[in-house]
Amino acid sequence: MIVLTHTHSDHRGACDELKEKTGAPVAAFHASAAPDFTPDIPLHDGDEIAGMSAIHTPGHASDHLCFARPDGILFSADHVMSWSSTIVSPPDGDMADYCASLQTLLERNDAIYLPGHGPPIREPKSYVAGLLSYRIERERAIVEALKLCPSNSWNLVDRLYSKTDPWLRMAAERNVVAHLLKLRREGKVEECSEIWRSTSLQNAHVS
Numbered sequence: 001m002i003v004l005t006h007t008h009s010d011h012r013g014a015c016d017e018l019k020e021k022t023g024a025p026v027a028a029f030h031a032s033a034a035p036d037f038t039p040d041i042p043l044h045d046g047d048e049i050a051g052m053s054a055i056h057t058p059g060h061a062s063d064h065l066c067f068a069r070p071d072g073i074l075f076s077a078d079h080v081m082s083w084s085s086t087i088v089s090p091p092d093g094d095m096a097d098y099c100a101s102l103q104t105l106l107e108r109n110d111a112i113y114l115p116g117h118g119p120p121i122r123e124p125k126s127y128v129a130g131l132l133s134y135r136i137e138r139e140r141a142i143v144e145a146l147k148l149c150p151s152n153s154w155n156l157v158d159r160l161y162s163k164t165d166p167w168l169r170m171a172a173e174r175n176v177v178a179h180l181l182k183l184r185r186e187g188k189v190e191e192c193s194e195i196w197r198s199t200s201l202q203n204a205h206v207s
């Protein structure tokens with residue numbers, strides 16, 4: 001059996017060939033984020049598979065699953081990584097879902113995470129708490145920046161991130177957009193012609 005955490009190409013890449021050569025069925029989240037992929041064994045949150053529990057952890061990808069073993073090992077794939085922060089890229093990536101999925105893991109007591117990228121995470125609870133507070137802080141900084149001055153997403157990257165590497169800048173912009181969409185749903189920001197502004201700034205002007 002092939003167990004897939006999510007359908008991003010760097011995880012699913014060898015899946016078809018492996019299946020063809022071994023005849024093994026592929027188990028993955030029932031609602032695939034990839035239009036050209038349907039799992040042979042559709043999984044739902046809480047399902048048991050290959051001696052592991054599937055935990056639906058959307059955010060990085062809508063079809064992302066972590067897998068927890070009874071011995072305390074959790075395969076965290078791209079939801080929680082140790083080599084860099086996770087990219088949350090809309091429209092499939094969703095920052096509210098990502099934060100909720102971090103909270104889901106915080107409520108568990110797994111002993112060690114084996115991520116899809118980077119070395120094992122040996123104190124996962126404090127690590128995940130740190131990731132969550134980083135996102136909350138990042139979001140607060142975006143709201144404060146927009147209160148000072150309306151801005152498009154790239155200007156926000158320039159104002160909030162010091163990254164100069166083009167790939168990291170691109171990843172940062174996707175995360176900023178994910179935060180902005182979450183904030184818009186919460187009524188805290190609004191967008192017109194790709195310029196984002198704080199709704200509290202507008203309210204201040206109105207009053």
Ligand SMILES: [Zn+2]
Binds near residue numbers: 006008011061078
């Ligand atoms: Zn991924």
